[in-house]
Amino acid sequence: MDTEAQHTERDPSADPDQGPAQRSRSARFPALAGHLEGPWRKAGALLALCVVFLLLLSHFVVQPFLIPSGSMEPTLNVGDRVLVDKLAYRFGDAPRRGDVVVFDGRGSFVQETDQGNPLGRAVRSVGAALGLTEPAETDFVKRVIGTGGDHVVCCDRRGRIQVNGTAVDEPYLHPGDSPSQVPFDIVVPDGTLWVLGDHRSRSSDARDHLGDPGGGMVPVSRVIGRADLVGWPLGRWRSVAGSGAFAGVRDPGGGHG
Incomplete structure (x- = not known):
C-alpha cells in the first residue's frame, strides 16, 4: 500500500x-x-483605517459642520457643510471681529446638562464629526461682533451697531433685516466674545441671553474653530472669510483691530 x-x-x-x-x-x-x-478582509481593514484617519483629522485639524438652521443666511444656508479650521486659534491667535466661529454653547447659550446615553452620544458625535448628521444641540455657528474689552451698542440714529464708538455697516446681513430690533449696550469681558447671527430676525444669539448669568458672552475657550469654507454642496463652494466691516474699529486701547 x-x-x-x-x-x-x-x-x-x-x-x-x-x-x-x-x-x-x-x-x-x-x-x-x-x-x-481575501479581498473582503483587506477592504474592511482599509475602510476602518480611512474612518480612523477622518476622525483624527476632524478632531484635531478640520471638521465638516452641517448647518442646521437659517440663522446665518445668506452667508450659510441650511444643509451647507462648512469646513471648520480647528487650528485657527491654537497658536496664539484669537477670534477677530467678523470671524464666523463654531462654538460649544454650554454655559453661555444653553445650560450645562447631562448629555444623555454615552453610547448614543458617541454615535452622534461620529456622525457629526464626519459631517453626516446635524451637530449637537449645544454647538452653534455665529459671527463675532465684539471681542474682549469692546463696547458694543445698538443702535445709532441710522440703526447701525457701534463698536468702540465706530458705526459698522454690515454687508453680510440678510436682505431686509435690521442690525437688531433689540437694543443693547454692553462691554465684552476679557476672554469672551459677543456673537450674532447674520439673519438677525431669525437668529437666537447673544441678544437672547442678555438677562442670563454671563449675559450671553461666549468664552474663547469654548470656541471649536473658525468656519473657513463652504465645502458642500459643490454649487455653494466658496470661502467664508472674515468681514472687512470692522476694519475701521479701534481696539479698546486705541489701536485698530
Whole structure:
C-alpha cells in the first residue's frame, strides 16, 4: 500500500496541527473563511483605517459642520457643510471681529446638562464629526461682533451697531433685516466674545441671553474653530472669510483691530 499517497490526499480539515474548533469552523463555513482572508478582509481593514484617519483629522485639524438652521443666511444656508479650521486659534491667535466661529454653547447659550446615553452620544458625535448628521444641540455657528474689552451698542440714529464708538455697516446681513430690533449696550469681558447671527430676525444669539448669568458672552475657550469654507454642496463652494466691516474699529486701547 502506498502510504505516501494516502497522507498526501487526506482531508486538510483533519490536520492534527489545527484545534477541534478551528477544524469545525473551516468545515462548516469554507466560503466565508476564504472571503475573510481575501479581498473582503483587506477592504474592511482599509475602510476602518480611512474612518480612523477622518476622525483624527476632524478632531484635531478640520471638521465638516452641517448647518442646521437659517440663522446665518445668506452667508450659510441650511444643509451647507462648512469646513471648520480647528487650528485657527491654537497658536496664539484669537477670534477677530467678523470671524464666523463654531462654538460649544454650554454655559453661555444653553445650560450645562447631562448629555444623555454615552453610547448614543458617541454615535452622534461620529456622525457629526464626519459631517453626516446635524451637530449637537449645544454647538452653534455665529459671527463675532465684539471681542474682549469692546463696547458694543445698538443702535445709532441710522440703526447701525457701534463698536468702540465706530458705526459698522454690515454687508453680510440678510436682505431686509435690521442690525437688531433689540437694543443693547454692553462691554465684552476679557476672554469672551459677543456673537450674532447674520439673519438677525431669525437668529437666537447673544441678544437672547442678555438677562442670563454671563449675559450671553461666549468664552474663547469654548470656541471649536473658525468656519473657513463652504465645502458642500459643490454649487455653494466658496470661502467664508472674515468681514472687512470692522476694519475701521479701534481696539479698546486705541489701536485698530
